Amino acid sequence: MATKIPTLDLVRNYSRIKAEILEAMQGVLETQHFILGPDVSLFEKECEQYLGGVSAVACASGTDALILALMSLDIKEGDEVITTPYSFFATASCITRLGAVPVFVDVDPVTFNIDMNKVLDATTPRTKAFLPVHIFGQMAPLEEGLKELASRGIPVVEDAAQAFGAWRSVEGDILRAGAVGRIGCFSFFPTKNLGGYGDGGMVVSPDPQLADRLRKLRVHGAGTTYFHDEVGLNSRLDSLQAAILRVKLRHLEEWNDERRIVAGRYYALFAEKGLLETVQPPVELEGNHHIYHQYVVRVPRRDDLQRFLEEEGVVSRVYYPLSLHLQRCFSFLGYTSGDFPVAEQLSKETLALPIFPELSLEEQRHIVATIGKFFGK
Ligand SMILES: Cc1ncc(COP(=O)(O)O)c(C=O)c1O
Structure with a gap:
C-alpha cells in the first residue's frame, strides 16, 4: 500500500x-x-x-x-x-x-x-x-x-x-x-x-x-x-x-451506519484470518447500537504491533496510555497503581485501528493482513 x-x-x-x-x-x-x-x-x-x-x-x-x-x-x-x-x-x-x-x-x-x-x-x-x-x-x-x-x-x-x-x-x-x-x-x-x-x-x-x-x-x-x-x-x-x-447532522445516521459496516468487516476479516484468539475486537452489549466512534481492540504486545503497523503504512492510536487516576496532576487525590486494575491493563493492551465511514474494504484487508503478519498468521 x-x-x-x-x-x-x-x-x-x-x-x-x-x-x-x-x-x-x-x-x-x-x-x-x-x-x-x-x-x-x-x-x-x-x-x-x-x-x-x-x-x-x-x-x-x-x-x-x-x-x-x-x-x-x-x-x-x-x-x-x-x-x-x-x-x-x-x-x-x-x-x-x-x-x-x-x-x-x-x-x-x-x-x-x-x-x-x-x-x-x-x-x-x-x-x-x-x-x-x-x-x-x-x-x-x-x-x-x-x-x-x-x-x-x-x-x-x-x-x-x-x-x-x-x-x-x-x-x-x-x-x-x-x-x-x-x-x-x-x-x-x-x-x-x-x-x-x-x-x-x-x-x-x-x-x-x-x-x-x-x-x-x-x-x-x-x-x-x-x-x-x-x-x-x-x-x-x-x-x-x-x-x-x-449539514453534518443530516448525514449522521448514514455515516454511523457506515461505521457499523466497517466494524462488521473488521470482525469478519479477523475471523477469516484466525485472529480472534489473539485480537479481542470490540464487544457490542446486547441491545446496544454502538456507533464506533473508535474501533478499539485488545491485543498482546500492543506497542510492538503499533510500531509494526506504522512501518507497514497503518496509523493507529492508543486511547488511553495512562489512566486518569495515575495522571500527575491528580496525584493529590491519593490513588496509586493497582487501584483500578482493569483500566490499568486496558491502557497497556488497547489499540484504536483506523475507522471512518469512507474506510475501504481494501484498506481494511491490508490492516488485518498486517496484524496477521505480526502475529504469524
Ligand atoms: C470522553 C470525552 N469527554 C470529553 C471530551 C472533551 O471534548 P472537547 O475536546 O470538545 O473539549 C472528549 C473529546 O475530546 C472526550 O472524548
Missing part, C-alpha cells in the same frame, strides 16, 4: 459534502453573524428533534459542556463525583476545575465502560453526581443504576462526547446517549463522529429550567445582556460551526 492509512480521513468526508458545506458557510458569511445566532438556534432545535425529549444548549467545546453541566448542578468544593478512570482527561478535569473530587470506579473489561455493579458501592453522602462516559461510541448500561441513584438524590451527567447517535434498547424503550440522565454532554471536536471544523460542544437536559440556567451560564451568567445573575463562562458556539454541524 503506497499511501498511509490514517486513523481518520476528514478530507474524504469533506469531499462528499463540499457543496453543501460551502453553501452553508456562505449563508453565514452573508449575514456576518458569527457568535450564536440563527444557525446555532436551528442546530439546537435539530439536535432536540434528533435526541427527543431534551432541550439543547450549544457551547464552545465538550470540555465546557461538562463544566457547564456540573456548574448548573451547583457542584462545588468538596463534593464527590463518581466517574471512570478510563477516558479522555476532560471527564475528570471538569470535576477538579470546580474544586470537587473525582471518585473513580473501575471499568468493565469487555465494554471498557464504567462497571455499573461497582458504582452504587462508591456513593457516599458527599456524592453529588455520577458522570459515566459512553466510551468509544457504545452506551454504558445506565438503566442498571438509574433508579437507585435517583433514590439517593444523585443526578447523572452523561459524557456522550464520543457517542452522538448511539442508543440502547431496554425492554422496548430506546435510550439515546446523552438523553438518559439529568444532563448529557457532547463534543463536536473535528475528529468526533459529529465533528465541526473547530471546537464545539453541547449540553442537553430533559429539564427546561435547567436548560435555561445552562443557557445563561454559557454567556457569563447573564439573563439579559450586561445583567448577570451569577458568574458563568464565556462558552458560545460559533455560527459557522453550527452551520457546518447542521
Whole structure:
C-alpha cells in the first residue's frame, strides 16, 4: 500500500459534502453573524428533534459542556463525583476545575465502560453526581443504576462526547446517549463522529429550567445582556460551526451506519484470518447500537504491533496510555497503581485501528493482513 492509512480521513468526508458545506458557510458569511445566532438556534432545535425529549444548549467545546453541566448542578468544593478512570482527561478535569473530587470506579473489561455493579458501592453522602462516559461510541448500561441513584438524590451527567447517535434498547424503550440522565454532554471536536471544523460542544437536559440556567451560564451568567445573575463562562458556539454541524447532522445516521459496516468487516476479516484468539475486537452489549466512534481492540504486545503497523503504512492510536487516576496532576487525590486494575491493563493492551465511514474494504484487508503478519498468521 503506497499511501498511509490514517486513523481518520476528514478530507474524504469533506469531499462528499463540499457543496453543501460551502453553501452553508456562505449563508453565514452573508449575514456576518458569527457568535450564536440563527444557525446555532436551528442546530439546537435539530439536535432536540434528533435526541427527543431534551432541550439543547450549544457551547464552545465538550470540555465546557461538562463544566457547564456540573456548574448548573451547583457542584462545588468538596463534593464527590463518581466517574471512570478510563477516558479522555476532560471527564475528570471538569470535576477538579470546580474544586470537587473525582471518585473513580473501575471499568468493565469487555465494554471498557464504567462497571455499573461497582458504582452504587462508591456513593457516599458527599456524592453529588455520577458522570459515566459512553466510551468509544457504545452506551454504558445506565438503566442498571438509574433508579437507585435517583433514590439517593444523585443526578447523572452523561459524557456522550464520543457517542452522538448511539442508543440502547431496554425492554422496548430506546435510550439515546446523552438523553438518559439529568444532563448529557457532547463534543463536536473535528475528529468526533459529529465533528465541526473547530471546537464545539453541547449540553442537553430533559429539564427546561435547567436548560435555561445552562443557557445563561454559557454567556457569563447573564439573563439579559450586561445583567448577570451569577458568574458563568464565556462558552458560545460559533455560527459557522453550527452551520457546518447542521449539514453534518443530516448525514449522521448514514455515516454511523457506515461505521457499523466497517466494524462488521473488521470482525469478519479477523475471523477469516484466525485472529480472534489473539485480537479481542470490540464487544457490542446486547441491545446496544454502538456507533464506533473508535474501533478499539485488545491485543498482546500492543506497542510492538503499533510500531509494526506504522512501518507497514497503518496509523493507529492508543486511547488511553495512562489512566486518569495515575495522571500527575491528580496525584493529590491519593490513588496509586493497582487501584483500578482493569483500566490499568486496558491502557497497556488497547489499540484504536483506523475507522471512518469512507474506510475501504481494501484498506481494511491490508490492516488485518498486517496484524496477521505480526502475529504469524
Ligand atoms: C470522553 C470525552 N469527554 C470529553 C471530551 C472533551 O471534548 P472537547 O475536546 O470538545 O473539549 C472528549 C473529546 O475530546 C472526550 O472524548
